[in-house]
Amino acid sequence: MGALRSYPCSNHPHNPNLLLLAFTLLLLHFAPFALLLPTASACSTIVAGRKATDDGSVLFSHSNDGAGDVPGNIHLVVSANYTTPCTRSVSRGSIPQVPSTFQYLTEGYAIMNENQVGLGESTCTGIYTASSGGGILNIVDLGQIALERSKTALEAVKILGQLAEEFGYYDNAESLMVTDPTSAYIFHVLSDSTGNSAIWAALKVPDDHVATVMNAFVIRAVDLSQDELFSTNLLSEAETLGWQPNTNTPLDFTLLFSKDNEATCKYSSGRRQWAVLNELAPSLGVDPEYDDYVTSGYPATFAPDIPNSINVTVMSSLMRNTYENTPFSMALFPELSGGPWKSPSRWTTPQAVDNATVCWERPIATFKSIVSLVGSSSSESNIGGTVWFGPHSALTTIYVPFSPNMNHLPISHTDNSLSSLNRNVSAFWASRFLYQVSEIKSEFMLADIRIAQSELEAKSLKLQEQLAETYDGDVQQLTDAYSRNALDAVSAWWAISDTLVMRYADGYCNGCGHPDVGRDIGYDQDWLDSVVK
Ligand SMILES: *[C@@H]1O[C@H](CO)[C@@H](O)[C@H](O)[C@H]1NC(C)=O
Numbered sequence: 445m446g447a448l449r450s451y452p453c454s455n456h457p458h459n460p461n462l463l464l465l466a467f468t469l470l471l472l473h474f475a476p477f478a479l480l481l482p483t484a485s486a487c488s489t490i491v492a493g494r495k496a497t498d499d500g501s502v503l504f505s506h507s508n509d510g511a512g513d514v515p516g517n518i519h520l521v522v523s524a525n526y527t528t529p530c531t532r533s534v535s536r537g538s539i540p541q542v543p544s545t546f547q548y549l550t551e552g553y554a555i556m557n558e559n560q561v562g563l564g565e566s567t568c569t570g571i572y573t574a575s576s577g578g579g580i581l582n583i584v585d586l587g588q589i590a591l592e593r594s595k596t597a598l599e600a601v602k603i604l605g606q607l608a609e610e611f612g613y614y615d616n617a618e619s620l621m622v623t624d625p626t627s628a629y630i631f632h633v634l635s636d637s638t639g640n641s642a643i644w645a646a647l648k649v650p651d652d653h654v655a656t657v658m659n660a661f662v663i664r665a666v667d668l669s670q671d672e673l674f675s676t677n678l679l680s681e682a683e684t685l686g687w688q689p690n691t692n693t694p695l696d697f698t699l700l701f702s703k704d705n706e707a708t709c710k711y712s713s714g715r716r717q718w719a720v721l722n723e724l725a726p727s728l729g730v731d732p733e734y735d736d737y738v739t740s741g742y743p744a745t746f747a748p749d750i751p752n753s754i755n756v757t758v759m760s761s762l763m764r765n766t767y768e769n770t771p772f773s774m775a776l777f778p779e780l781s782g783g784p785w786k787s788p789s790r791w792t793t794p795q796a797v798d799n800a801t802v803c804w805e806r807p808i809a810t811f812k813s814i815v816s817l818v819g820s821s822s823s824e825s826n827i828g829g830t831v832w833f834g835p836h837s838a839l840t841t842i843y844v845p846f847s848p849n850m851n852h853l854p855i856s857h858t859d860n861s862l863s864s865l866n867r868n869v870s871a872f873w874a875s876r877f878l879y880q881v882s883e884i885k886s887e888f889m890l891a892d893i894r895i896a897q898s899e900l901e902a903k904s905l906k907l908q909e910q911l912a913e914t915y916d917g918d919v920q921q922l923t924d925a926y927s928r929n930a931l932d933a934v935s936a937w938w939a940i941s942d943t944l945v946m947r948y949a950d951g952y953c954n955g956c957g958h959p960d961v962g963r964d965i966g967y968d969q970d971w972l973d974s975v976v977k
């Protein structure tokens with residue numbers, strides 16, 4: 445299904461036939477989402493302000509990391525007009541509908557709307573999770589409604605906050621990167637102490653800064669002079685927790701409202717933040733070790749060493765980061781855990797060692813990803829906002845551009861299922877298949893895959909440049925060009941798996957310096973030394 449239609453709700457709620465019709469239409473509307481509601485509790489997000497990027501666009505990235513139980517898809521929700529007053533259904537009830545809504549892209553979590561307002565979600569740990577309170581909104585509801593209703597990032601922040609406070613937020617603590625062509629905010633929300641409302645705060649990311657949220661809150665001292673950027677209950681909730689107003693103690697959102705530090709193991713959040721700091725601002729020399737995330741932690745935002753240097757390629761490469769060229773490289777750390785082929789994968793490990801959970805390093809790029817993406821909002825480009833979207837792991841996916849203005853999306857990216865591997869059109873399985881293939885000889889194959897990704901993604905960048913030269917607002921032209929590009933990329937991507945199997949069959953590297961003759965690769969020396977005594 446390419447486009448999901450929104451249906452006008454009835455303004456005659458007492459007519460049972462109309463109610464039944466509205467209910468049926470609602471089911472139709474939400475059924476496809478029910479299959480892909482994100483169950484993820486782990487996601488990586490990065491944002492770069494317009495003066496941090498090389499073309500003045502605001503960039504954000506998001507990975508939705510799950511547990512292998514949801515396929516990666518993207519959908520279009522079209523704009524709609526409603527006869528108000530009427531209601532919009534949400535996960536635990538309904539709220540008043542607005543007269544008209546904007547079109548947006550969603551992967552379960554809403555991504556970007558036709559006004560180029562973008563959202564990047566990451567679940568955090570919060571002291572309150574009011575599953576038994578009166579709240580009716582979760583993070584999926586909030587994101588979708590914000591994109592249905594907002595023209596700017598600030599407007600989206602206010603909508604998110606006001607709805608959460610008024611109707612109550614019952615979900616896990618969450619963070620959203622909220623962007624538009626000129627600004628970026630970090631938005632944090634959790635349920636309040638009663639379960640009937642919400643506590644939230646937002647931080648404007650300075651234009652020349654970058655920020656990351658990796659499953660843990662990052663907003664520290666809330667600027668109490670900016671009262672449009674935090675919930676009305678923030679001060680009272682903070683006082684309940686022992687914060688003292690009228691002293692010089694800042695209201696530290698992360699310190700007050702985070703629960704138990706990082707979501708799983710120590711460094712599961714902080715290390716990913718450090719990786720981005722280390723890549724973009726090595727001059728800061730930030731320490732990868734700390735005592736405690738919540739009391740020490742990293743700055744919420746930072747200026748990269750090179751101003752105006754971040755672009756979609758840099759963001760994609762950060763989403764593919766597995767700590768390479770650092771002491772924590774998944775290929776090597778802990779020693780030999782990557783096996784003879786230096787795999788970056790550490791599968792979910794149910795077994796304990798010495799009765800303790802195994803705490804593998806948690807990199808940004810992971811096999812767990814349902815989707816990952818880079819969003820670009822630009823006031824300069826005449827083709828508007830772009831979502832560079834890749835189902836499954838960033839390591840082996842191919843990002844292709846989509847626009848929230850398209851009128852249809854290609855089946856390759858909308859109809860993927862876990863139980864049917866369609867070699868012709870499934871973008872999700874093209875990446876997932878390639879990931880499994882890459883495990884045969886990770887070190888070699890992932891290097892080849894990087895080259896293929898950069899060639900194919902350069903092709904999409906080129907297409908976008910060409911489109912921008914001639915684009916006159918013809919949405920069909922945009923839809924056709926992006927759809928053809930996506931289908932071509934998927935078919936090229938399936939071919940990579942076969943190429944790599946041929947190249948590295950049976951422990952040889954075929955065509956590495958000796959045409960048609962296999963070169964023996966043998967084994968990694970350290971691994972060999974450790975097993976041959
Ligand atoms: C909504 O109404 C506006 C103004 O009447 C109209 O221009 C627009 O096409 C309508 N949108 C839809 C999706 O029906």
Ligand SMILES: *[C@@H]1O[C@H](CO)[C@@H](O)[C@H](O)[C@H]1NC(C)=O
Pocket residue numbers: 498753754755756757758905
């Ligand atoms: C993106 O930025 C990197 C680093 O600043 C640069 O090397 C690369 O050429 C840029 N890519 C494009 C397509 O402009």
Ligand SMILES: *[C@@H]1O[C@H](CO)[C@@H](O)[C@H](O)[C@H]1NC(C)=O
Pocket residue numbers: 798799
């Ligand atoms: C693991 O737990 C069991 C049961 O409590 C205990 O008997 C055993 O000694 C523990 N093993 C280690 C290595 O701590």
Ligand SMILES: *[C@@H]1O[C@H](CO)[C@@H](O)[C@H](O)[C@H]1NC(C)=O
Pocket residue numbers: 868869931
């Ligand atoms: C493969 O996909 C293309 C593009 O969607 C379609 O035109 C073609 O019919 C498909 N072929 C098969 C064998 O399914």
